[in-house]
Amino acid sequence: MQNILRYFIAGCLACGLAATPLHVRADDNKEYLVKAAFIYNFVKFVEWPDGKAISKQSNIDICVVGNSPLSETGNVFKAASTAKLTLSLVNERNWSNAHNHCHIVFISASEEDKLSEILAAMKGQPVLMVSDIDNFAAKGGMIGFVTNDNKIKIVINAKAISTAGLRVDAQLLEIALKVIDK
């Protein structure tokens, strides 16, 4: 018995020595995998103001508020992390805690009835507000996901982004389905 426990433990110790992950767990939910990939791109193409600016050694928290399948994509962000940049998916039950440490806040569709309250509270905060709630960008959010002909597109509210002190790279604006500037 003891030998086996030893083998069991040894097997796991060998696990600890293993190198960087080469594959993440297969995610059944491809829609949210694609949304996660978009969010990963937002990290690349959005510039945060001082205090939240991404340095050569940064931890980026992507916060999911409410109940969304996006919560299950943590491994995707782990896999995208590098030695210099750590991306973490954080599930926040309470949206009011979100702006303290989050670079990006994703508002789940489950929070639709609290949307105006959340947006009002987050107004001007240097946090990129993203959601797949219908007409999110038009309602004052920053980047909204819309599904068009089974393809995921983004709508950007440039005004809301600049008010918060964020800057978006032109490449992101180019691929947007629509840019709202009011």
Next chain:
Amino acid sequence: MRTLPLTSSTILGSLAFILTTVPATADDLSPQAVLNMSLQDLTNLEVTSVSKKAEKANEAAAAVFVITQEDIKRSGATSIPEALRMAPGIEVAQAGAHDWAVTSRGFNNQFANKLLVLIDGRTVYNPLFSGTIWQLQDTLLEDIDRIEVIRGPGATQWGANAVNGVINIITKSAKDTQGGLVSASAGNLIKSDDGTRYGIKIGDDSYARVYAKYTDDRAEYNVGGGRSDDAWQKRQAGFRSDSKLTDQDSLTFQGDTYSSHEAEDYVLPSLTSPYLFASPQDIEATGGNLLARWTRNISAQSSTSMQFYLDNTQYKNSWISYNATTADLDFQHTWTGWEGNEIVWGAGYRLIEDHDAPTFLVSLAPTERNYSTYNTFLQDKITLDPKDVFLTLGSKFEHNAYSGFEVEPSAKLSWLISDEQMAWSSVSRAVHTPGRNTSDSQVVLGVLPTGPTLVPAVGNPSLDSEELIAYELGYRIQPIKSISVDIATFYNDYSKLFLGKIGAPVNMGSYFLLPDVLENGNSAHSDGFELSTKIDATTNWQLSASYSYINLQFNAKTGYGDLTGEQPKKQFNLRSTYLFPYSIEMTNSLYYVDSLNTLDIPGYYRFDTKLSYELMKGMEVSLVGQNLLAPQHKEFSAFLYQTPVEVGRSVYGNITWKF
């Protein structure tokens, strides 16, 4: 724009992908491939849309454990009962190369009669034995989507015999099994275990698959060493089609057919000296089924499902010959149109037609019988104030040919304390109804040399159902995203259990008859708990563990059999899966099963390991070791006329190719 540290890296393994054009859909892409796509490509990727609201982890007000396809694959299990070892509180004992005893929360036996097993909605409960003949319940394991294991009664929804638990084996939709698969295994105990499947698109949103498998297992071991004589072979083939007829209507057809050939070393009772004789022989079993299911989403608030199946099972050897055909029709309607209520109701009818060729050892009277069961059920999940507390009330009303009308109500309360915590409790009544074996049968248990005296177990046509009132309490918590913990406790109060009582001897002329008559003899109670946890230690390392405890006591009543001490009081398992680089994966599993005192079976540890390596995309080789701790060990007692068999150490290799 400054250069970010991450742009320089993360291009892992998907260069080939980047060089090619964008595929039409995201469904066949790896997460890494999607991550490495350009923004432009992302916006052109097609996805299958899903509900925006995630199903919360597990809100069921019952002790549910789900074994996923990934769990099955990683465990190295080659049969459904082997896979069930992973579920907490389920006792799985292998009694020979092809014999299994599986139960939930006590009362184990080869034909454990308080556990209901369904494959894709079809009951595989055998009408003669009132139990599951596990070796005949199979499908291509790679096509199983998940196995939902429910401990505790499920009678309100599933009806009679869902007393101590329900096992739902759910196969994948044909849409999710497109393309080919070939799998071959061989080892010291597995002579060969081969399977193949091919799935095609047969129309607009219409898919089908066919599969075939062949299992050839070598014999296990006799107590004290030497090979037993219980090798077996089984052939099985089947199909499934899933079609979306309209936006509202879906249709599923499926069917399986099998034939099995099991060697067995019987020692049969006889009225001539020495009153027992060795009879090594083969049992031939065949069967098949056909099922059709039509589901219709009438509106966002209303959906219906109608299902019909036919199932035939037959087996034959020198002392038993039985053939049963079941026809079953079920209708279910879910309606959420009344705010704060989720109403599910349904009705069902089942007709069983069976016949038996009587032998000296086993006979049924009448030898042929047609009997039917009809039922209706109604359940309402009511949202209480505050909105995170739910009360589910419901009952099954069922009529069967043996005990007549049965009511199986339940009340469940669940409280979603937060997104990470939920608590539930329930009170329910379930019954195990009498059947052919308990009411119409005579089975010779043995012959005593004095007289000689024949001792048969004799069925009793006036039996009432066995009853259970179950009280359950459970709690789930996910303290941090990577850890989940599930605790369920129970108190079960059984009454009117079927137990034999020795009657008065009858002089038959050349011998005496000492009948062991089944009666609603005894009552019993059990209490216990099951604890399970899953931990994602790192992205590449997953752990899971479970522990269960049960204390089952029969209330003393003289003259009746007593099953106290036939359950393992404690069981636990610990599993670890590690994903190494270069597509190497290792899973280690350790299982412990406590002693079965009155059956004189010592507790045992079992250690399984699986190492797999993806040779190329779609092709995987693996090496599996099972029962590595001892050359052989005993897990259960012999059934009826069987010779006791111990389970040996098994090592096998597998190659699986998906294309």
